[in-house]
Each structure stands twice: as structure tokens, then as C-alpha cells.
Amino acid sequence: MARAHFGPVPYAKPFALELVRHMLRIRRFEERCAELYGTGHIRGFLHLYIGEEAVATGALTALGPEDALVGTYREHGHALVRGIAPGVLMAEMFGQREGCCRGRGGSMHIFDARTRFYGGNAIVGGGLPLGVGLALADRMRSLARVTACFFGEGAVAEGVFHESLNLAALWRLPVLFCCENNLYAMGTALARSESETDLCAKARSFRIPAERVDGMDVVAVHEATKAAVAEVRAGRGPRFLEFQTYRFRAHSMFDPELYRAKAEVEEWKERGPIHTFTARLKDQGLLCEDEFLTLEREVQHEIDAAVAFARAGTNEPVEELTRDVRAAEGQA
Amino acid sequence: MSTYREALREAHREALARDERVFLMGEDVGRYGGTYAVSRGLLEEFGPERVRDTPLSELAFVGAGIGAALGGMRPIVEIMTVNFSLLALDQIVNTAALLRHMSGGQFHVPLVIRMATGAGRQLAAQHSHSLEGWYAHVPGLKVLAPATVADARWMLWPALCEPDPVILFEHVLLYNLEGDPGSAEGGSDITHACVRRTGERVTLIAYGGTLGKSLQAAEQLAQEGVECEVIDLRVLRPLDEETLLASVKKTRHAVVVDEGWRSGALAAEVAARIAEGAFYELDSPVQRVCTAEVPIPYAKHLEEAALPQVSSIVAAVRAAL
Incomplete structure (x- = not known):
């Protein structure tokens, strides 16, 4: 059984609205990304998070500013919740010097030192040992920080998943493993690639406490993460959370979606994280339609401003092509 | 006079004593004393936190070294031989070498990876190859090959002072080589032939x-x-x-x-x-x-x-x- 949250939303109005704002911002930002892909402003691979917003929103709002985050190539949502400015993010996707990585990374490689956002990793499972190492450094430096390491369920098929969980458990490192199980590794359903589809059982085989969470419910995600983070921060070793979620869009802009039925997508959309949460808030009197429309408008303005920022961006001069391969003379 | 092995050990001892961010990890570097006995005695001297035995998980412990470097440490990761480093190639090439550039200069990886290389001890095909050239192909890496006792003694510290990843190759036939380790002034250059x-x-x-x-x-x-x-x-x-x-x-x-x-x-x-x-x-x-x-x-x-x-x-x- 996945942890779900029945009953009333246990938050005061400001925090509840903050959660809505985060999810809406991700949704509208990415819808705009898809349009800008169509017009050729964004190129390369573009992986949308639409449908999965409750996971990044619920989980990242349970972290502190001192904590670290390691993400995947489907990381726009995490970047936005973590506090990377939408304009800087959009400029990166436009490939401009005003982007967070001066146009070196693009959609799949978002980095931000200020918020300890360590990517943006397009090698499936590649971030797992990185998260373990960040946690090792914190432990050796006696810092009570947590590293939240995100990966998809596809990553559990990689050897490095098992190596990394073992190392983290063996050394009792402060890592929170966050598995975003959206059921498909590109087009391969979990049952078609794993002999054991119970992902928590895999984590428990390394003696890591694990919990399955309804990833469409932002409250369940937030509560589960808050509890796990407290354990990790207290020095009780790594924790594993499996968030069951679903992407409403294709894997990337090149995916004709031959591997799943339209009815299945529609069924999951009924559980969409934004409308189900706002409905609960309305039922409880924490949100009225006018407030929701105001939120929508504000988010829309933010995204418009982000796109305007990116459109006004400039190209990195070609003379700068080889900067930041290694440190320049005298640079740290 | 000292052997190449002793010179390397002295270099580790110096680095561990000089900078508390430095630690050594790898397979059998601690209790066993190092596959080629480079780290013998260091566990007793510096303790298990800083001379850290790892499971046989090259990909994860090299990746963890990268993460620890990002997190403010100065790790030395020992891989038993270059042949086994292929199990970690993804983290070395797809992460360590790229991070500074891919992040637009926001992050960098001050990591030293050491490994044995080369043939001549009848260890057959899976323990004898020389793949230095592969690593030397990759922008973002610095690749060193100490061939003398003095270089074995003095290349490690400047390698640890580099803000970006350095790979250090030790040819297996050199460990018993005897020579004059010289002084820091004579041998700390990691720029020139x-x-x-x-x-x-x-x-x-x-x-x-x-x-x-x-x-x-x-x-x-x-x-x-x-x-x-x-x-x-x-x-x-x-x-x-x-x-x-x-x-x-x-x-x-x-x-x-x-x-x-x-x-x-x-x-x-x-x-x-x-x-x-x-x-x-x-x-x-x-x-x-x-x-x-x-x-x-x-x-x-x-x-x-x-x-x-x-x-x-x-x-x-x-x-x-």
C-alpha cells in the first residue's frame, strides 16, 4: 500500500497556497517549453514533468536551504521548486549565456551552486553515487545536512543503483533516495524489465527503511519526505521513498507513445495532482475560485517574464567556447 | 634511497597529515595494506575514516569520490588496475571530466584517481593493459604518469592542489624501482615533460x-x-x-x-x-x-x-x- 493522505489537508492557508503555486508554476512553465520547442527556441532533448508535479513540490518543500539535491534529466520541476529563477532556467534552455550554465547544459543539465542543485544528469543512475559522495563529505565534515537524490524507476536496473544503496547503508550516510516511479523507463514498463517489481523490497534488502508513497498527492509526498528527512538528519542512515506517479506527456518530444494505452493516461489524469489538491482545498474552504484565478494569473505573468528574459538573452561569444573545461590559471 | 612504492606511501602520508580534507578510499587500501602495498600502515596512522576500505563497487566508489570532492573534501581514490577502471569509466568521463563545463563553471571536482597500469608480470589479458591513452583523450582530465621515484614522491600533492580531476598512472613494474626521491623543490611540477x-x-x-x-x-x-x-x-x-x-x-x-x-x-x-x-x-x-x-x-x-x-x-x- 502506498502512503496516501486521507482527511483534511493539514496545512495553514499560506503553505497550502504555496504548494499550489509551485505545482502550477511547473505546469505552466513546461507547457510553455513545449510550445517553444515547437517554434524551435528550445532544441535537443526536452523531458516534461507534467503530471509528476506533486513529487518535486511535496518533497523539496521538506528540505532545508543547506541540503543538497541531485536530480535527473527530468528536472525542471525540481529546479523551480528549489528556487532557480524561471528566467534563468528558460535562458538555459534557449542556450544563452544568461542561463544558469551559460548555455552549456540545456534542459537536461541544470546546475545551481547557490541552491546546492547538483544537476541535471542524463546518465540514468549517474547521480546516485554522486549523492552518496556528497553525503559522505557532510558526514566527514560533521555537517547535519541531507542530500536528496532523485532518480526514476528505470535506474533500479542499473548496477550503480545497487552499488550506491549498499555503500550508503554500509556507511550510514545521510542520503534520502527518492525514486520517482512513473511506471515506464522511456517505453519499457517496470514489469517488462524487473524480476522484482517491489522497489521498496530492493531498498530493504540493503537494510534501508523504505516507504511507498502516493506521488499524485502532494500532502502524502510532503509528509513522507518530512519524516524521512528528520531520520536522515538525525544520523540514522539513508532512507528510501518510492513515489508512485505518472507522466501525462510523452517521454521526450520524439516519443510517439506506442507502448501505453490512451485510456491509461486518461485514468491517471483523473488523479492529476493539481486539480485534486485544489479541490480538497476548496472543500475545506482554504481556497476559492477567485484566489485560484489570481494565482493562475500571477504564475502566467511570471512565465511570460521568464520567456521575455530568455528572448532578450544573448549568445555566449564563441571565443568563450573552451572556458570552464578546467580551471584557468590561478582560478579555484 | 627509496622504492617507488615507499615514495608513493610517503606522498600519501604527507598529504593526509597536511590537509584534513584529504582521505584515501578504494579496494583493500586499509586492512590489507593496498594491493601493491602502497598504503601499508596508513590505516593504523590515520584511522578508518580517512583510509577507507570500499566494497568491490568501482562505479559507486569513484562516483562517491566525485560527490565528496563536490562536497568539500579532497579524496584520493585508488582503483586496483586500469582494467577495473573501465567499470568506473562512466563516472570518470561522464561526470568528473564534464561537471565544470556542463555547469557553466559553477561546480568543479578536485579529485585524484590513482591506478596501476601495464604488463610484465604474467597477469594475462584482464590485468595487463595500458589504457592511459583513452583517458588522455578526454578534455577536463589531467593525466600523469610518474616514471621515477622522485615523481612518485612529489606528484601527488600538486595533483591534490588541482581544482579539477587528475588521474595518476603507476606502472606495475615500477613499484620496486629504487631511486633518489629528491626534494619537493626538484619534483613538484605536473606541467612539463x-x-x-x-x-x-x-x-x-x-x-x-x-x-x-x-x-x-x-x-x-x-x-x-x-x-x-x-x-x-x-x-x-x-x-x-x-x-x-x-x-x-x-x-x-x-x-x-x-x-x-x-x-x-x-x-x-x-x-x-x-x-x-x-x-x-x-x-x-x-x-x-x-x-x-x-x-x-x-x-x-x-x-x-x-x-x-x-x-x-x-x-x-x-x-x-
């Missing part, structure tokens, strides 16, 4: 395990009146073109000795740089002495036949003249 023997007639270019054989070949040729200049590359990436070309322009002949396979070896890159930078000064084509294009065999006579030897280096010099 080094002229190990001066000569006027032909330039021999070698590194790591082939330096000793090249010096022996030079000695033998000197008795016949052929004076070779022997260059130890020391730094395989970035190549010190200036030292190379200055020597070749003087001798007008070049022989490159490399334990890698001939096709696409580092020797090919060195030969190309010479062709680009000193073509009109050459009096004969550049010669290469590389490993035969076979997996390194177990049987002693076959292994010897596969590798560059003093006799094949001498023959190549004669061919160049």
Missing part, C-alpha cells in the same frame, strides 16, 4: 613503464656512438608540446615508445603533434614502438614478444637513422 638523457642524434619519447627500457636502449646505442635524447612525457594530458618539439627540432629524428596498442595509442597523438609542429625539421619519418595488437597473453615469452622491448626500441632507432 622532462629530458631524462640528452643527446644529439635522435629523440626517444616514452612515459611510465617504457621510460626505463628507453634509457637502456639509449645506453646501448651510446656504445655504438648513437647519442639519444630521452624524453619522459610525465604529463600525458595536456601534452607538453614545447619540450617535445624543441628536442625533435634539434635531433631531427623521433621514436615514440608506448605500451598502448599502436592503433589510436597516445603514441599516435605524439607522432601527429611532431608531424604538425616539426615536419620540415624531420630527416626521417617518426617511428613508433607499441604493443602488438593482441590481448596481453599469459605465457612469459608471448608477453615479452607483445611488449616494447629494448631490442625493438634499438631497432626502431636504427630504422629512423
Whole structure:
């Protein structure tokens, strides 16, 4: 059984609205990304998070500013919740010097030192040992920080998943493993690639406490993460959370979606994280339609401003092509 | 006097004592004392937090080294041999080497990875290869090959001071080499190639395990009146073109000795740089002495036949003249 949250939303109005704002911002930002892909402003691979917003929103709002985050190539949502400015993010996707990585990374490689956002990793499972190492450094430096390491369920098929969980458990490192199980590794359903589809059982085989969470419910995600983070921060070793979620869009802009039925997508959309949460808030009197429309408008303005920022961006001069391969003379 | 192994150990001891961010991790570096006994005694001296035995998980512990470097530490990661480093190649090439650039200069990885390389101990094909050239292909990495006791003693600290990843190759036949470790002032350069023997007639270019054989070949040729200049590359990436070309322009002949396979070896890159930078000064084509294009065999006579030897280096010099 996945942890779900029945009953009333246990938050005061400001925090509840903050959660809505985060999810809406991700949704509208990415819808705009898809349009800008169509017009050729964004190129390369573009992986949308639409449908999965409750996971990044619920989980990242349970972290502190001192904590670290390691993400995947489907990381726009995490970047936005973590506090990377939408304009800087959009400029990166436009490939401009005003982007967070001066146009070196693009959609799949978002980095931000200020918020300890360590990517943006397009090698499936590649971030797992990185998260373990960040946690090792914190432990050796006696810092009570947590590293939240995100990966998809596809990553559990990689050897490095098992190596990394073992190392983290063996050394009792402060890592929170966050598995975003959206059921498909590109087009391969979990049952078609794993002999054991119970992902928590895999984590428990390394003696890591694990919990399955309804990833469409932002409250369940937030509560589960808050509890796990407290354990990790207290020095009780790594924790594993499996968030069951679903992407409403294709894997990337090149995916004709031959591997799943339209009815299945529609069924999951009924559980969409934004409308189900706002409905609960309305039922409880924490949100009225006018407030929701105001939120929508504000988010829309933010995204418009982000796109305007990116459109006004400039190209990195070609003379700068080889900067930041290694440190320049005298640079740290 | 000290051995190459003792010099490396002393370098680790110095680094661990000097900077509390430095720690060593890898397979059997602690209790066992290091596969090649480099780290023997360090666990007792510095404790298990800083001399850290790992499971046989090359990909994860190299990746963890990268993460720890990002998190403010200065890790030294030992991989038992270059052959096993292929299990960690993804993290080295797809993460360590790229992060500074891919993040627009926001993050960097001050990590030193050490590994044994090379053949000559009848360890057969999965323990004997020389893949330094692969790593030297990758922008973002610095690649070092200490071939003397002094370099074994003094290359580690400057490598740890680099803000970006450094790979250090130790040829397995060098661990028992005896020599003068010298002083810090004499050996802390990790930028330049080094002229190990001066000569006027032909330039021999070698590194790591082939330096000793090249010096022996030079000695033998000197008795016949052929004076070779022997260059130890020391730094395989970035190549010190200036030292190379200055020597070749003087001798007008070049022989490159490399334990890698001939096709696409580092020797090919060195030969190309010479062709680009000193073509009109050459009096004969550049010669290469590389490993035969076979997996390194177990049987002693076959292994010897596969590798560059003093006799094949001498023959190549004669061919160049």
C-alpha cells in the first residue's frame, strides 16, 4: 500500500497556497517549453514533468536551504521548486549565456551552486553515487545536512543503483533516495524489465527503511519526505521513498507513445495532482475560485517574464567556447 | 634511497597529515595494506575514516569520490588496475571530466584517481593493459604518469592542489624501482615533460613503464656512438608540446615508445603533434614502438614478444637513422 493522505489537508492557508503555486508554476512553465520547442527556441532533448508535479513540490518543500539535491534529466520541476529563477532556467534552455550554465547544459543539465542543485544528469543512475559522495563529505565534515537524490524507476536496473544503496547503508550516510516511479523507463514498463517489481523490497534488502508513497498527492509526498528527512538528519542512515506517479506527456518530444494505452493516461489524469489538491482545498474552504484565478494569473505573468528574459538573452561569444573545461590559471 | 612504492606511501602520508580534507578510499587500501602495498600502515596512522576500505563497487566508489570532492573534501581514490577502471569509466568521463563545463563553471571536482597500469608480470589479458591513452583523450582530465621515484614522491600533492580531476598512472613494474626521491623543490611540477638523457642524434619519447627500457636502449646505442635524447612525457594530458618539439627540432629524428596498442595509442597523438609542429625539421619519418595488437597473453615469452622491448626500441632507432 502506498502512503496516501486521507482527511483534511493539514496545512495553514499560506503553505497550502504555496504548494499550489509551485505545482502550477511547473505546469505552466513546461507547457510553455513545449510550445517553444515547437517554434524551435528550445532544441535537443526536452523531458516534461507534467503530471509528476506533486513529487518535486511535496518533497523539496521538506528540505532545508543547506541540503543538497541531485536530480535527473527530468528536472525542471525540481529546479523551480528549489528556487532557480524561471528566467534563468528558460535562458538555459534557449542556450544563452544568461542561463544558469551559460548555455552549456540545456534542459537536461541544470546546475545551481547557490541552491546546492547538483544537476541535471542524463546518465540514468549517474547521480546516485554522486549523492552518496556528497553525503559522505557532510558526514566527514560533521555537517547535519541531507542530500536528496532523485532518480526514476528505470535506474533500479542499473548496477550503480545497487552499488550506491549498499555503500550508503554500509556507511550510514545521510542520503534520502527518492525514486520517482512513473511506471515506464522511456517505453519499457517496470514489469517488462524487473524480476522484482517491489522497489521498496530492493531498498530493504540493503537494510534501508523504505516507504511507498502516493506521488499524485502532494500532502502524502510532503509528509513522507518530512519524516524521512528528520531520520536522515538525525544520523540514522539513508532512507528510501518510492513515489508512485505518472507522466501525462510523452517521454521526450520524439516519443510517439506506442507502448501505453490512451485510456491509461486518461485514468491517471483523473488523479492529476493539481486539480485534486485544489479541490480538497476548496472543500475545506482554504481556497476559492477567485484566489485560484489570481494565482493562475500571477504564475502566467511570471512565465511570460521568464520567456521575455530568455528572448532578450544573448549568445555566449564563441571565443568563450573552451572556458570552464578546467580551471584557468590561478582560478579555484 | 627509496622504492617507488615507499615514495608513493610517503606522498600519501604527507598529504593526509597536511590537509584534513584529504582521505584515501578504494579496494583493500586499509586492512590489507593496498594491493601493491602502497598504503601499508596508513590505516593504523590515520584511522578508518580517512583510509577507507570500499566494497568491490568501482562505479559507486569513484562516483562517491566525485560527490565528496563536490562536497568539500579532497579524496584520493585508488582503483586496483586500469582494467577495473573501465567499470568506473562512466563516472570518470561522464561526470568528473564534464561537471565544470556542463555547469557553466559553477561546480568543479578536485579529485585524484590513482591506478596501476601495464604488463610484465604474467597477469594475462584482464590485468595487463595500458589504457592511459583513452583517458588522455578526454578534455577536463589531467593525466600523469610518474616514471621515477622522485615523481612518485612529489606528484601527488600538486595533483591534490588541482581544482579539477587528475588521474595518476603507476606502472606495475615500477613499484620496486629504487631511486633518489629528491626534494619537493626538484619534483613538484605536473606541467612539463622532462629530458631524462640528452643527446644529439635522435629523440626517444616514452612515459611510465617504457621510460626505463628507453634509457637502456639509449645506453646501448651510446656504445655504438648513437647519442639519444630521452624524453619522459610525465604529463600525458595536456601534452607538453614545447619540450617535445624543441628536442625533435634539434635531433631531427623521433621514436615514440608506448605500451598502448599502436592503433589510436597516445603514441599516435605524439607522432601527429611532431608531424604538425616539426615536419620540415624531420630527416626521417617518426617511428613508433607499441604493443602488438593482441590481448596481453599469459605465457612469459608471448608477453615479452607483445611488449616494447629494448631490442625493438634499438631497432626502431636504427630504422629512423
